[in-house]
Amino acid sequence: MKFYLCIDDTDSLDSIGTGTIAEQIQEKIIHQGYGPCSLVTRHQLFIHEDIPYTSHNSSMCFYGEVPDNDALTTIINLAAEHLDTVAAVGSDPGLCVLAYDESCHYDELMEFGIQAKQTVLTKADALTCAHNHQLHLSEHGGTGQGIIGALAGVGLRLFGCDGEIKGALKNAAINQTYLVAELKKLPEVEQVLDLTSKETLADTTLISLANRSKTVLYRNQYVLFVRKDDNNQYATLPKAEIRRLGEHFYV
Known part of the structure; x- marks a missing residue:
């Protein structure tokens, strides 16, 4: 089973950074015996005074492989616990995990990601899109505003024409x-x-x-x-x- 995992808004100006946290989650997934995992991609989102962000308003996404739904639940719990532990004080972390189904159409999810590069979206927008696709979307501190970027990052990674490879x-x-x-x-x-x-x-x-x-x-x-x-x-x-x-x- 292929899954996509994205995190957003986990850092502060002097913290380790969202990309490093994403790689730490990858390491824990592999330590559990799952994977392999792809390289992490950085997705630049809209810069606007109504959107809180640390320096660049970007989310970090990767995909990997797990044998079944039980393993995916383990990974979601692992990632959530790690975010709760290491996310910077004052940040608004969000986590998104999609169990990819090649028979499904993800046009709405990809469009959400594209729109997040161009306009201000809300948590309500993110929750509606997540519900429509039955994916995991969770807040891990602060305002939870990071769920918007986390969902957008998954959509952009699926889109396949956006994002820098980290490093x-x-x-x-x-x-x-x-x-x-x-x-x-x-x-x-x-x-x-x-x-x-x-x-x-x-x-x-x-x-x-x-x-x-x-x-x-x-x-x-x-x-x-x-x-x-x-x-x-x-x-x-x-x-x-x-x-x-x-x-x-x-x-």
């Missing part, structure tokens, strides 16, 4: 040149695409790793976007520019 390319050196084939051996890279044309680059194409770049979720794959530099050589994009793509590029 930079950990096993590649800056200011080095790599073949596409070499980059695709990294767990964070499944495809390397030309930013302008969206074309897949051949395995023999050389890429200059000019900065601590990141991959993004695009068409349900971990994609490294590159473009030609002043020397007509493909080079990676800086993280700040990749983050700006999420404001208009994916959706």
